[in-house]
Amino acid sequence: MKLYAPNYYKDFHCIASDCKHSCCVGWEIDIDKDSLSRYQSMTHPYGEIIRKHIEMQDDTACFALTKEERCPFLKENGLCDMILTLGEDSLCQICRDHPRFRSFFSDREEIGIGLCCEEAARLVLCQKEKTEVVMLSDDGENEDLWEEEDALLALREKLFDILQNRSIPLAERADRMLQKVSAKPITDLPSWIERLMSLEQLDPAWQKLLNKLNTQERTPKDLDWPLEKFMLYLLYRHLPNAEDESEIRATVRFAYLGYLLVKTICENTNTPIEEAARLFSSEIEYSEENTATLMAFLRE
Ligand code: SF4
Incomplete structure (x- = not known):
């Protein structure tokens, strides 16, 4: 089995007593x-x-x-x-x-750190290098991956390339990401916010944030860098779970929705991006029920 992780993975350390949102x-x-x-x-x-x-x-x-x-x-x-x-x-x-997560393939395991942890959010969103998935260890068994797994990994690689092409604005890169898998655009953010509010609520701070969110009033901020990292993280973590084309499209839309929502939260409420991403992660990704319901909405 080969173990892979994003290139920032080894820099993660729990900050324990300095953590404001301890797990x-x-x-x-x-x-x-x-x-x-x-x-x-x-x-x-x-x-x-x-x-x-x-x-x-x-x-x-x-x-x-x-x-x-x-x-x-x-x-x-x-x-x-x-x-x-x-x-x-x-x-x-x-x-x-915790806060590590794992995805399993036939002869490949992937590990990452989840953004529900404030230190992971800081590390993932603030690192300057391009994100690459690197091998951490190899037991020497050279088994081939299944064809579908190879195809999924190759697609994720292409989506990574699209998102990390910094010669064009991030909004355009995000649109290209959707187009690459022929996924429907997400335009009506207020109706998605209503859907999010219908999910199981875990942290009252999330509900409060969504309640006061005004999608019309925004102070534009240059968040391209961390938002790029946020989408890469969501693709890295969730694409391995996609079992068919409709799930692939839903997962790519999930990354897009996360991007749009977190950007809007930061521009409308002045919430720091690490905190907006942390709340999104703990509220959605760390509730199997919420992730499944949202993915079902996104499959439309
Ligand atoms: S949330 Fe992260 S930094 Fe905080 S105690 Fe847990 S692992 Fe450590």
């Missing part, structure tokens, strides 16, 4: 089976503390959040008590991985 607050923390059995058989005195915080929800074990919706191991200073006591290897899978 250890407000998110359910499911415990994978291997970690659960490790915790259940732990003889270290801290094992008892860990076990005290485990609860079952349906068939899934998770850490019970405090009434302030914080992970029970998150200290007031923003550091993780479990890491401080037992080291990083003691964490369950989801805590070790």
